[in-house]
Amino acid sequence: xxxxxxxxxxxxxxxxxxxxxxxxxxxxxxxxxxxxxxxxxxxxxxxxxxxxxxxxxxxxxxxxxxxxxxxxxxxxxxxxxxxxxxxxxxxxxxxxxxxxxxxxxxxxxxxxxxxxxxxxxxxxxxxxxxxxxxxxxxxxxxxxxxxxxxxxxxxxxxxxxxxxxxxxxxxxxxxxxxxxxxxxxxxxxxxxxxxxxxxxxxxxxxxxxxxxxxxxxxxxxxxxxxxxxxxxxxxxxxxxxxxxxxxxxxxxxxxxxxxxxxxxxxxxxxxxxxxxxxxxxxxxxxxxxxxxxxxxxxxxxxxxxxxxxxxxxxxxxxxxxxxxxxxxxxxxxxxxxxxxxxxxxxxxxxxxxxxxxxxxxxxxxxxxxxxxxxxxxxxxxxxxxxxxxxxxxxxxxxxxxxxxxxxxxxxxxxxxxxxxxxxxxxxxxxxxxxxxxxxxxxxxxxxxxxxxxxxxxxxxxxxxxxxxxxxxxxxxxxxxxxxxxxxxxxxxxxxxxxxxxxxxxxxxxxxxxxxxxxxxxxxxxxxxxxxxxxxxxxxxxxxxxxxxxxxxxxxxxxxxxxxxxxxxxxxxxxxxxxxxxxxxxxxxxxxxxxxxxxxxxxxxxxxxxxxxxxxxxxxxxxxxxxxxxxxxxxxxxxxxxxxxxxxxxxxxxxxxxxxxxxxxxxxxxxxxxxxxxxxxxxxxxxxxxxxxxxxxxxxxxxxxxxxxxxxxxxxxxxxxxxxxx
Amino acid sequence: xxxxxxxxxxxxxxxxxxxxxxxxxxxxxxxxxxxxxxxxxxxxxxxxxxxx
Numbered sequence: 145x146x147x148x149x150x151x152x153x154x155x156x157x158x159x160x161x162x163x164x165x166x167x168x169x170x171x172x173x174x175x176x177x178x179x180x181x182x183x184x185x186x187x188x189x190x191x192x193x194x195x196x197x198x199x200x201x202x203x204x205x206x207x208x209x210x211x212x213x214x215x216x217x218x219x220x221x222x223x224x225x226x227x228x229x230x231x232x233x234x235x236x237x238x239x240x241x242x243x244x245x246x247x248x249x250x251x252x253x254x255x256x257x258x259x260x261x262x263x264x265x266x267x268x269x270x271x272x273x274x275x276x277x278x279x280x281x282x283x284x285x286x287x288x289x290x291x292x293x294x295x296x297x298x299x300x301x302x303x304x305x306x307x308x309x310x311x312x313x314x315x316x317x318x319x320x321x322x323x324x325x326x327x328x329x330x331x332x333x334x335x336x337x338x339x340x341x342x343x344x345x346x347x348x349x350x351x352x353x354x355x356x357x358x359x360x361x362x363x364x365x366x367x368x369x370x371x372x373x374x375x376x377x378x379x380x381x382x383x384x385x386x387x388x389x390x391x392x393x394x395x396x397x398x399x400x401x402x403x404x405x406x407x408x409x410x411x412x413x414x415x416x417x418x419x420x421x422x423x424x425x426x427x428x429x430x431x432x433x434x435x436x437x438x439x440x441x442x443x444x445x446x447x448x449x450x451x452x453x454x455x456x457x458x459x460x461x462x463x464x465x466x467x468x469x470x471x472x473x474x475x476x477x478x479x480x481x482x483x484x485x486x487x488x489x490x491x492x493x494x495x496x497x498x499x500x501x502x503x504x505x506x507x508x509x510x511x512x513x514x515x516x517x518x519x520x521x522x523x524x525x526x527x528x529x530x531x532x533x534x535x536x537x538x539x540x541x542x543x544x545x546x547x548x549x550x551x552x553x554x555x556x557x558x559x560x561x562x563x564x565x566x567x568x569x570x571x572x573x574x575x576x577x578x579x580x581x582x583x584x585x586x587x588x589x590x591x592x593x594x595x596x597x598x599x600x601x602x603x604x605x606x607x608x609x610x611x612x613x614x615x616x617x618x619x620x621x622x623x624x625x626x627x628x629x630x631x632x633x634x635x636x637x638x639x640x641x642x643x644x645x646x647x648x649x650x651x652x653x654x655x656x657x658x659x660x661x662x663x664x665x666x667x668x669x670x671x672x673x674x675x676x677x678x679x680x681x682x683x684x685x686x687x688x689x690x691x692x693x694x695x696x697x698x699x700x701x702x703x704x705x706x707x708x709x710x711x712x713x714x715x716x717x718x719x720x721x722x723x724x725x726x727x728x729x730x731x732x733x734x735x736x737x738x739x740x741x742x743x744x745x746x747x748x749x750x751x752x753x754x755x756x757x758x759x760x761x762x763x764x765x766x767x768x769x770x771x772x773x774x775x776x777x778x779x780x781x782x783x784x785x786x787x788x789x790x791x792x793x794x795x796x797x798x799x800x801x802x803x804x805x806x807x808x809x810x811x812x813x814x815x816x817x818x819x820x821x822x823x824x825x826x827x828x829x830x831x832x833x834x835x836x837x838x839x840x841x842x843x844x845x846x847x848x849x850x851x852x853x854x855x856x857x858x859x860x861x862x863x864x865x866x867x868x869x
Numbered sequence: 870x871x872x873x874x875x876x877x878x879x880x881x882x883x884x885x886x887x888x889x890x891x892x893x894x895x896x897x898x899x900x901x902x903x904x905x906x907x908x909x910x911x912x913x914x915x916x917x918x919x920x921x
Contacts, residue, residue, distance in 0.1 A: 186908035209905030256895055263895075267888045271881060287873075294877060 176216040176224045177241040178231070179387065183212055188236070195234045199227060211379070213241070241386040255368075255375055261306040262364045268302030269357035273851075276354040280848045285347075292344040295353040299337065307333055307360045309367065325504040325549065328511045332540040333359060339537040342530070350534065355541045355850045362858045363549045370553035370573075373560045377571050380564075381799060385790055392416075392423040395467060412470045416461045418622060418650075425477045426468035428453050432651035433464040434623070438590045439769045439789050441722045444598070444697050445679050446625075448651055448667065458770055458789060463623050464650020498574040499822055500552045507548065515539045518841045531843070538845040542836045547857040551825035554865035559818035562868065567802035568783075568811050575797035577822070578781040579815035581762045585710050586753060586775070588767035589721035589728055592785060593703045593735070593805070598625055598679055598695035600632040610691055612641035613658055614683050617665035620646040620654045625681045626665070629693055653681070661686035668692075697727070699734075702806030707735045709809030716761070720749050722771050750774035766808065768792055783808060814868075821868055825861045832857040 653666015
């Protein structure tokens with residue numbers, strides 16, 4: 145540990161270049177956030193903090209090990225790009241996070257608020273419970289009255305503070321003349337407090353202060369669990385978004401400025417380097433390259449790009465630098481116009497009612513009617529307002545949905561935690577319930593079932609000399625096909641041939657001299673070959689016809705396993721792709737998918753999903769591209785991999801963090817199990833009610849019985865939920 | 870039973886101290902990085918002088 149602690153301070157070229165300002169106003173400080181996926185121990189914390197603090201301009205750096213993140217306060221000139229190499233030299237992988245996208249996780253006000261209310265309710269309920277235990281074990285007369293008064297003094301302010309979330313929810317439901325789960329809760333708490341106060345004033349024997357507080361405590365615990373699960377998913381989803389820092393290079397009078405994408409305006413000249421993504425819609429004004437449009441259309445063959453051609457935001461530039469003039473920015477880009485499609489599709493999903501809401505719809509009116517009936521019945525029978533009100537309060541407290549309030553959050557927390565460890569992020573509250581109902585699975589092809597990276601398929605058909613030349617040429621380019629070709633050839637033990645004058649011609653390929661002859665590797669038309677339908681690179685060596693190197697998209701790990709698991713579970717699997725007929729047919733054959741559609745436009749994808757839904761199917765959509773967004777939103781439930789575009793991840797309910805697809809099939813099983821547990825929990829809660837309610841209606845329920853019924857049912861329900869692990 | 874007059878306020882006061890202490894820890898962000906804090910305490914880096 146000491147050895148690691150004393151690693152020498154790294155020389156940091158970027159930091160040294162940054163101007164050191166001796167005195168600067170605080171407001172010019174910048175916040176930089178770095179994601180550090182590799183840190184895991186106290187030595188890592190110390191090293192990272194020391195390295196960062198040693199950089200000129202850095203005022204304060206603090207590592208958060210739980211979030212695996214470093215927050216840095218630095219002078220205005222310092223950029224994350226200066227700090228990342230420093231950490232790289234110290235052996236830590238670092239990625240910049242967009243601080244704007246992170247802001248919500250930092251001040252987690254709502255969660256803290258709920259925790260505080262939970263603490264107050266817990267403190268108060270324990271104190272009141274102690275006082276109540278002495279009353280139940282036989283305190284009488286003045287002692288009992290005093291204990292009741294003390295309980296009242298604790299319970300009233302405590303409930304006024306901690307039960308506020310319920311009051312607010314119930315009020316907002318009542319205002320629009322609707323009933324939700326919070327209405328019976330609030331009614332039970334208020335009625336219990338009122339009758340107990342009245343009883344205490346008349347020095348009666350039964351007071352329900354402890355019940356009202358325990359109720360609040362258990363229900364708040366359920367709310368807090370629910371909140372935590374969703375906050376964890378939200379912060380992880382936010383981190384994914386923050387990893388894509390929206391920056392672009394604006395060219396003004398030949399000089400390059402790095403600016404935020406949001407500040408680009410129509411008419412700006414933007415430079416996009418090879419490997420970069422188009423930040424705006426525009427027209428190419430200089431440069432030549434190839435574009436990868438797979439995220440937008442699903443097609444895997446790169447498209448040639450030259451001056452005058454229009455490009456859309458989201459396309460990836462492959463070989464040469466391009467300068468584009470922006471024609472549409474921000475929300476006007478084609479990327480954002482998809483949002484309209486998504487909004488239309490989403491209106492269908494909001495109709496889903498969760499299991500908890502269904503239970504509440506049955507439960508809330510039932511409880512009120514039962515309580516009102518017992519009040520009326522006892523009032524007619526005994527003619528005593530006090531007895532009747534007491535019994536009505538007892539019925540409300542005993543039937544109060546303590547266990548119901550815990551039944552769903554406890555199970556979803558357990559299930560989400562389990563799925564998170566397998567690399568799935570549940571973003572939406574009811575996603576698990578919807579996932580459990582799925583009977584049809586629709587996959588996108590490019591980037592979902594396949595990795596979106598090409599793989600050489602006809603290595604064995606090539607002559608060794610061709611391979612040697614091709615390898616030498618491929619080494620001169622960072623085009624995905626070249627990279628893949630070079631890797632495949634090296635793996636087969638091929639040594640590169642000696643070539644000279646190697647040049648890359650952006651948009652076409654690479655060219656060199658071999659044995660005095662010109663050799664070329666690149667697009668079919670450029671080397672003089674007849675282009676085929678698939679993805680290919682062609683090699684012309686001067687003598688003989690050019691030879692083709694054909695590529696196929698490699699399967700994502702676990703894709704075959706996931707499709708097979710769905711088939712075995714009796715679910716229909718559909719392949720829906722924007723790619724060409726041939727490519728889709730081949731992949732469908734390889735995976736044994738009988739139902740497939742090729743060359744589907746985004747609207748057609750969403751339309752197909754809607755058609756399936758109208759047939760009564762529950763569709764799970766798995767997709768990553770922009771062309772899938774509408775389909776993702778239209779489906780009953782949707783999953784997108786972490787590599788997907790931001791828009792696709794926003795539209796989907798679940799994000800798959802790892803590269804492996806296999807967890808999807810398991811997630812369906814976990815979801816089914818979770819839904820079964822939720823139903824079991826509802827049943828357990830009902831059984832408790834069936835036993836306790838007749839006692840309450842008969843007027844036999846004491847505060848002791850109420851407390852016992854409430855605690856045991858809550859604990860059984862939580863334990864049943866934990867069985868999911 | 871006169872002892873109750875002392876015991877109940879004392880027990881309530883002690884419980885209240887616990888509650889206030891908990892609220893203080895929540896308000897001063899002490900639950901932001903539980904994993905990191907549990908490891909930081911093992912580091913001997915700032916043992917001799919406080920962090921500037």
